[in-house]
Amino acid sequence: MSGYVRDLARRARAASHVIAKLDAPRRGAMLEAMANAVEQGSSDILSANAHDMARAEKAGTTGAMLDRLRLDEGRVADIVAAIREIGELPDPVGEVTRSQAMPNGLKVEKVRIPLGLIAMIYEARPNVTADAAALCLRAGNAVLLRGGSEARDSNIAIAACLHRALREQGLPPEAVTLVEDTAREHVLELLQLTDLIDLAIPRGGEKLIHFVAENARVPVIKHYKGVCHLYVDKAADLDLALQLAIDGKLSRPGVCNALETMLVHGDVAAEWLPGALKDLQSRGAEIRGCKRTRELFPDASLATDEDYDREFLAPVLAVKVVDSIDDALAHIQRFTSDHTEVIVSRDTDAVDRFIREIRSSAVVVNASSRFNDGGQLGLGAEIGISTTRLHAYGPMGLESLTIERYVVRGEGQVRHPDVVAAQG
Amino acid sequence: MSGYVRDLARRARAASHVIAKLDAPRRGAMLEAMANAVEQGSSDILSANAHDMARAEKAGTTGAMLDRLRLDEGRVADIVAAIREIGELPDPVGEVTRSQAMPNGLKVEKVRIPLGLIAMIYEARPNVTADAAALCLRAGNAVLLRGGSEARDSNIAIAACLHRALREQGLPPEAVTLVEDTAREHVLELLQLTDLIDLAIPRGGEKLIHFVAENARVPVIKHYKGVCHLYVDKAADLDLALQLAIDGKLSRPGVCNALETMLVHGDVAAEWLPGALKDLQSRGAEIRGCKRTRELFPDASLATDEDYDREFLAPVLAVKVVDSIDDALAHIQRFTSDHTEVIVSRDTDAVDRFIREIRSSAVVVNASSRFNDGGQLGLGAEIGISTTRLHAYGPMGLESLTIERYVVRGEGQVRHPDVVAAQG
Structure with missing residues (x-):
């Protein structure tokens, strides 16, 4: 270990104490300054991004990866708008979540309070640099950012704007610390601190x-793949089921809350599945199914266990006919990624059972899996969707970047008055 | 890795699904059966404990360690009472912590929901076996228990009672799984699962x-040492300060919420410190102080930085005279274990600042540090006091053994109606 990241983290942690102490108006002003600085630094950011893009193209990067890296004026404006929006979210710091007067008079x-120092480890999207910094600082934390090497110049340019804003506000720029040297060994070091x-x-x-989960000594909240299921019950509204399948699978196949697997109750499969799959296929979906699915829809290729375990990130849908809700629950329990599972049913007993037995971060009843998203669920903004069943589960908003602690007010209460009263 | 613990954990996890699905009355009945089974198994537990005690004495164990291991009829009755109390606590599972109707009609x-499978790794106290099992199962979880080798026979006897209770209730006994082979390598294996x-x-x-923190790949919440501070402000009620020092340091020096360090504002040190320290000394406290403390109270030995960093677990108090609240805060920031810090002051500005700048699990104003305890703070029972600033911070009650997830109810809402409306 070179100590390079330890040194950066030590300074970021010192800055976290300064940010944690700010009152709400000062944190608001800080966010506004951050948005303004990115707005004013737009041309610097774009020319840095042009360097990243040129390097990536030269290295043979294409398609979605290149698109994730690309910034233009519109995308920088989106970044600025996102920081402003985060600045306007309700302030989580200082919120009293429980209040109780004890019989002995203690209140x-x-x-x-803020968590302290949060490390973000991410890949090619340079907008994460600004988003993560805004969310972490809004909740009173400092942030250590380690973005992908592809976006290095863009990230440095964005961080420079944020530093300017912090300095302007009389705050330590180290509250947003970018790990500029993107060598893998530095990530390893970071994960030990x-x-x-x-x-x-x-x-x-x-x-x-x-890589992070395997090597971390620091606490980690994973934002892992989404193998989201849609269970079409025998008591389903079948028109509605088709709409949810289309939206879930095809409105944006590359995201984690997209559908991967559809489970269909045997009682409605013959009636519904052929037409539904034909419709999905005509819209560009590739169907992989179990034997019974293929009997009803011969165009489907045979789905393997591997298919049922995958996040396709593409318009591919795995389909399985099940005999009962028990079979559907057993399939989900086996293949779940703890992300999002949907039931379509008018039967309240089936719905209640599905909710009780599924432990994923979101259970959705008669609506699209695509709603498992911080914005859609009323959080305003999210730093990701946690699939770790600890601290935060599902979309992580500002609250998830804080922790509740105890403040106890008394008037001289002691635990053992007898000990105190005894003569010394 | 032998696979011994993986095998145990796999069965415990399967059992966790059964426990998670129980409704509140069935979980209540389960706890009652657990209490009854321990009560009825009292003599088996006591004779198993006699074996542990004999082995420990033969091995030369004495004092506090031996006392922690010892059970008698009264202590078994306490265990039974504790299980009953836990059974009567408000049920955290199913609690709706937020409810919001979105503009699109989504609810x-x-x-x-329960966390799932919780592993407890602990030392000589056999009562932890019953306590941890009761708390984890009450919150709908299964538990994997790895107690100390000293208490092996006692733990096996207690677990046998709990298994009898679970079987009686038609539940899988693996919901309480004891790692009977206490070889260290099995803990290592457990921490990778x-x-x-x-x-x-x-x-x-x-x-x-x-050892656990260094070797764990699974999420860990630490219950670490408490280096608790008492800051006596210049605006302190000095009689009250002395009472809090006596209760904090001497009512039970061996526990984590006992005081270790007292910081005294220079403006009141000359007036108050000599008498206060004399009183504490006459009650059996050993005083270690900074130079200024020793000028005022020559009986004190010189405190080192190591003393300020220690949990004495003994009636030893480290004392330091500070020039200002700033100095007190800086000292605490340097040596804090994130456990409990107390301020004694009538000055609301000083109190507010202390609360704002301290990030420990509990800040206590004008009361004893000894109140940082689940029972005292209204949680009913605790599985420990977390010093990890994630998920749970401070006393961990039943709520801390659950996680909040999303349940979303709709009537066919989709995220992209345009995609759905388009012809296939």
Whole structure:
């Protein structure tokens, strides 16, 4: 370990104490300054991004990867708007979440405070640099950012704007610290800094998440793949089921809350499945099905267990006919990624059972899996969707970047008055 | 890795699904059966404990360690009473913590569900076996218990009672799984089981916690040492300050919420410190102080930085005279264990600042540090006091053994109606 990241983290942690102490208006002003600085630095950011793009093209990068890296005036304006929006969200810090007067007169409160120093480890999207910084600082934290090497110049340019804003506000620029040297060994070092980093959040592909989970000593909240299921019950409104399948699978196949697998009750399969799959196919979906599915819809190729375990990130749908809700629940329990599962049913017993037995971050009844998203669920903005069943599960908003602690007010209460009263 | 613990954990995890699905009355009946079974098994437990005690004495164990291991009829009755109390606590599972109707008609709720499988890693106290099992199962989880080798026979006897209760209720006994083979390598294996264990909670001495923290791949919430501070402000009620020092340091010096360090504002030190320290000394406290303390109270030995960093677990108090609240805050920031810090002051500005700048799990104003305890703060029972600023911070009650997830109810809402409306 070179100590390079430890040094950065130590300074970021010192800055976290300054940010944590700010009152709400000052944190608001800080966010506004951050938005303005990115707005004013737009041309610098775009020319840095042009360098990243040129390097990536030269290296043979194409398609979705290149698109993720690209910034233009519209996308920079989106970044600025996102920071402003985050600045206007309700302030989680200082919120009293419980208040109780104890029989001995103690007043006990649980109050939200910032976590401290949060490390974000992500890939090619440069907008994450600004988003993560805005969310972390809005909740009173400092942030250590380690973006992908492809976006290095863009990230440096964005961080420079944020530093300018912090300096302008009389605040330590180290509250937003970018790990500029993107060598893999520095990520390893970062993941060992248990005395400095309160939480690491990896965002990106499976490989990155695995690498972080395998090597971290610091606490990690994973934002992992979504193998989302749609269960079409025998008591389903079948028109509605088709709409949810189309929206879930085809409105944006590359995201984690897209559908991957549809489970269909045997009682409605013969009636519904042929037409539904034909419709999905005509809209560009590729169907992979179990034997019974293929009997009803011969165009489907045979689905393997691997298919049922995959996030396709493409318009591919795995389909299985099940004999009962029990079979559907057993399939989900086996293949779930703890992300999002949907039931379509008019039967309240089936719905209640589905809710009770599924432990995923979101259970959705008669609506699209695509709603498992911070904005759609009323959080305003999200730093990701946690599939770790600890601290935060599902979309992580500002609250998830804080922790509740106790504030106890008394008037001299002691636990053992007898000990105190005894003569010394 | 032998696979011994993986096998145990796999069965415990399967059992966790059964426990998670129980409704509240059935979980209540389960707890009652557990209490009854321990009550009826009292003599078996006591004779098993006699074996543990004999082995420990033969091995030269004495004092506090031996006392922690010892059970008698009264202590078994306490265990039974504790299980009953836990059974009567408000049920956290199913609690709706947020409810919101979105503009598109979606009804969004956050609802508590169990974490899943919790691993407890602890030392000599056999009562933890029953306590941890009762708390985890009450919150709908299964538990994997790895107690100390000293208490092996006692733990097996207690677990046997709990298994009898679970079988009686038609529930899988694996919901309470004891790792009977206490070889260290099995703890190592346990700490790698990221696909089976949702949370590991180590409770015990610094060595144990370090071992777990260093080796865990599963999420860990630490219950670490408490280096608790009492800051006596210049605006303190000085009689009250002395009472809080006596209660904090001397009512039970061996526990984590006992005081270790007292910081005294220079403006009141000359007036108050000599008498206060004399009183504390006459009650059996050993005083270690800074130079200024020793000028005022020559009986004190010189405190080193190591003393300020220690949990004495003994009637030893480190004392330091500070020039200002700033100095007190800086000292705490340097040496805090994130456990409990107390301010004694009538000055609301000083109190507000202390609360704002301290990030420990509990800030206590004009009351004893000894109140940072689940029972005292209204949680009913606790599985420990977390010093990890994630998921749970401070005393961990039943709520901390659950997680909030989303339940979303709709009537066919889709995210992209345009995509759905387009012809296939």
